Amino acid sequence: MNMEIAGNRVSRTRIRYRNAVLLGCTALVALSPAVSFGQDASGSSSATTLTPIVLEGSGSAGTLDTSNDSKSVVATQTTGVGKMPTDILTAPASVSVVTSKEITERGANSIEQVVQYTAGVITDYYGSDDRFDYFKIRGFSPFTYRDGMAIGRSWGGLLEEPYTYERVEILKGANSTGFGVSDPGGSVNYVTKLPKSERFGEVYGTGGSFAHKEAGFDFGDNITEDDTLSYRLTGKFQRSDAEYDYSQNDENFIMGGITWRPTDTTSLSFVFDHLDRDGTPSSGGHPRFTDFDRDKFFGEPSYNYNTANRNTYSVIFDHDFGDGLTFNSSARYSKTDTGFGYAYIWDALGASDPADTMLDRSFFGSDKSSEQFIVDAHLLYETNFNDVESRTLFGVEYNKLDSNNATVYAAAPAIDWQNPIYSGGPGALAPYDTAESNQKTHAIYFQEDLTFFDRLTVSIGLRNDWFDLKEVGNNLFTGPYSGESDISKFSKRLGLSYKITDEFAAYASYAESVAPPSAGVEPTIGTQYEMGVKYRPDAFPALFTASVYDLTMENITTYEAPTYLPATIDKVRHRGIDLEAKVEVTSNISVIAAYAYIDSKIDEPGNISGYNGKAFAQVPEHMASVWGTYTLEGDGKLGDMTFGLGARYVGSYYFDNANTRKSDGAIVFDAAFTYKVFENTTLQVNATNLFDEKHIANDDGGAYYYNPGRTIMATLRQTW
Structure with a gap:
């Protein structure tokens, strides 16, 4: 299901508040500014005086300030919790921000690589299947958003281009009040690069x-x-192969933006971007019970495509009315065409019988087109009342998504794993499933942050979504089908954060999520309880976060090999710990470290599926990572040299919900070296999986899929 939310760009401007009478709740003031301000000016002498607040920054109070993202790996502000720009230290949630500086220094050229040093995030769990951005947060595939407006789930979505974005915000845990539809594991908000002054x-x-x-x-x-x-x-323009034979990985990306600032309090931005990918989806898998090199190809060269073409038009408007009231409205229209087709091994016996060298295979393909229009508008009002600071946000959202999808699935000729001879593509295939989907969502939401004595912050989020879902289609296995749903779903969030000192804060929260998967199906719902502490020292840029959580997801639809037909699981419960640190120890030393523990359990009292008490698939119990850089300053003749080294550990996890197949734990190393050739010229070398560690990332019962192998890239960059 594709739905979106407008996560705002956030920065703060100098605001001077007039003395006024607080005649009602802050939310009502935000909705009726003209009336309330008039009443304020004529208030009686007994009125309580509002103290002035001075906030430094650029832009309006309702927009996110990303000006430091290219200079530091430590972010201080986020919209990851909701549409209000929020100080990460006092936000009652676990949020990780990957800035553009971190993306560049790690040489991350995919979203999976961008998020793989984040606590609680597993990547590459589908191995050499290259169709989607495969990553999970706290054990569940996240919904993704661009500038706070929904794109859809990462699994099954288009491969995003990281060069589009100024930063990537990863919110861990349920929070439909902040972004809208989501799963309880977390959400990801991409913040678009915008023009600068x-x-x-x-x-x-x-x-x-x-x-x-x-x-x-x-x-x-x-x-x-x-x-x-x-x-x-x-x-960005790219021509490349993938790591297996008969592959390619080509891309054309162009984005243009223009920003108009008629006054110091108003800005209007328009952005157009075009993304065109032409790649291949998979090597077809490798035979079970073998250990071939990654470049071995068991698919069909003439039926091996993975294409995407998307045009996106975005408009972002901000206005500061003064006296603490700001307005933001964002809209986006996108048209997307995607398709893939390939042959893959599906043979449970694999190469276990030396006398039988033939492997069963299947053809699988999909062609999809979609159009989406989404618009979000909200008011933000900030004020003081004695020792209470108040921030109130009220907004509405509309999202319309129409899509058509045709899926093909058929038996493919067997292939000899000892002497592969390709038999050609399937020719014309009649789709086994065709579906036309029409989705409309209306939402109204409210967020309130009250800070008492600059110590205790109470954060409340309320949202109601109205879903109008229609779907018609035909399936060769089950016949024609249609469905309509008219659903109203209310979600809420409550968070408390207390600043023990100016550098140290503790928080607790309760949050809910809702995500209807398709017409005629009950919404997927989630809840999470979380507690944590955060430490941000004044002495140097750093953020340390530790959290414990208990989250539950209900009415889950899963898709397992070989047919990937939907199956329902009643409930999955994850309890875990996340530890994360982003530290710039000195001007030339920085460290990013993370650890996560997840206790995963399927809770199905009737044991209808037979999975009760089992661990949810692709959820490792332990994960850990560390990335560090050291800059050796030049002496005039030699330029600065920066050395980077990282390690990622992923513990073992089950490949299936029945827990019959399990991976081995593995450690993968990455490295980077940057040399400052001239003042504005750098040469950078990045190596991922430095020692070419190889393990089975996915065994779907029919084939092996290995983790990505070693890649080495050299980049010459000129800046001004």
Whole structure:
């Protein structure tokens, strides 16, 4: 299900509040500013005085300030908890922000690589299947959002381009009040690169493993002398193979944006971007009970495609009315066409019988087109009442998504695993399933943060979604089908955060999530209880977070091999611990570290599926990672040199909900080296899976899928 939410860009401006009478609750003031301000001015002498607040920054109070993201791996502000820009220290939730600096220094060129050093996140659990961004947060596939507006689930969605975004915000745990539809494991918000009111830019070229060739640019400037009109142009063009034979990994990406600032309190941005991918979905898997190199191909060269074409138009408007009241409205229209087709091994015996060298295979393909329009608008009102600071947000959202999908599935000719001879593609295949889906969502939401004596913050989130879902289709196995749902679902969140000192805070929260999967099916719902502590020292940029949680997801639809037909599980419960640190110890040393523990259990009292008491698939009990950089400053003749080294540990996990097949734990190392050739010129070398560690990331019962192998990339970058 694709639904979205507008996570705002957030930055703060200087605001001076007039003395006033607080005649009603802050929410009502936000909804009727003209009336309440008039009453304030004529208040009696007995009125309580509101003290002025001075907030430093750029832009309006309702927009996210990302100006430091290119300079530091430590973020201090986020919209990950909701649509209000929030100090991460006092936000009563576990939020990780991957800034553009971290993305660049780790050389992350996929969303999986962007998030893989985040506590509670597992990536690459489908191995050499390259169709989607495969990652889970706290054991569940997340919903993703762009600028707070929903895109859809990562599993089954389009491969996003990280170069599009200024930062990636990862919220762990349930929170439909903040973003809208989601699963309880967490959500991811991508923040788009927007024009700046200054001249900047970079161009780069990259080459490396698997005939990889890439060029990109990101630059902008003011068009007018008074800085009221600015532009930004971003692009990436890639030609490459994948790590297996008969593969490719090509991409064309271009994005242009323009921002108009007619006054210091108003901005209007328009962004267009085009993403075109032409790749291959998979090596077809490797025979079970063998240990072939990753480049071995058991699919069909003539039926092996994975394409995506998306055009997106975004508009973002901000206005600061003064006296603490700001308005934000965002809208996006996107048209997407995707498709894949490939042959894959499905043979449970694999190569276990030396006398039988033939492997059963299947053809699998899908072609999908979709159009989405989503718009979000909200008011934010900030004020003081004696020793109480109040921030109130009220908003509405509309989301319309229409899609058509045709899926093909058929038996493919067997292949000899000792001497593969390809038999060609399937020719014309009649779809085994066709579906037309129409989804409309209306939502109204309310968020309130009250801070008492600059210590205790009470955070409340309320949201109601109205889902109008229609679906018609035909399935060769089950016949024609249709469904309609008209659902109203209310979700809520309550969080408490207490600043024990100016550097140390403790929090607790309760949050709910809702995500209807398709028409005629009960909504997937989730709840989470969480407690944690955060430490942000004043001495140097850093954020340390520790949290414990208990989350439950109900009415889960799963898809397991070989047919991937939907099956329902009553309830899954995850209890766990997340530890994370992002630290810039000195100007030349930084460390990112994470650890996660998850106790996963399927709770199905009637044991209808036979999974009761089992662990949910692809949820490791233990995960840990560390990434560190050290910069050796040059002496005038030699430029600065930065050395980076990382390690990622993923504990064992079950491949299936029946818990019959299990992975081995593994450690993978990454490395980076950057040399400052000239003042604005750098040469950077990144290696992922440095020692080419190999393990089975997925065994679906019919084939093995290995983790990605070693890649080495060299990038020459010029900035200004």
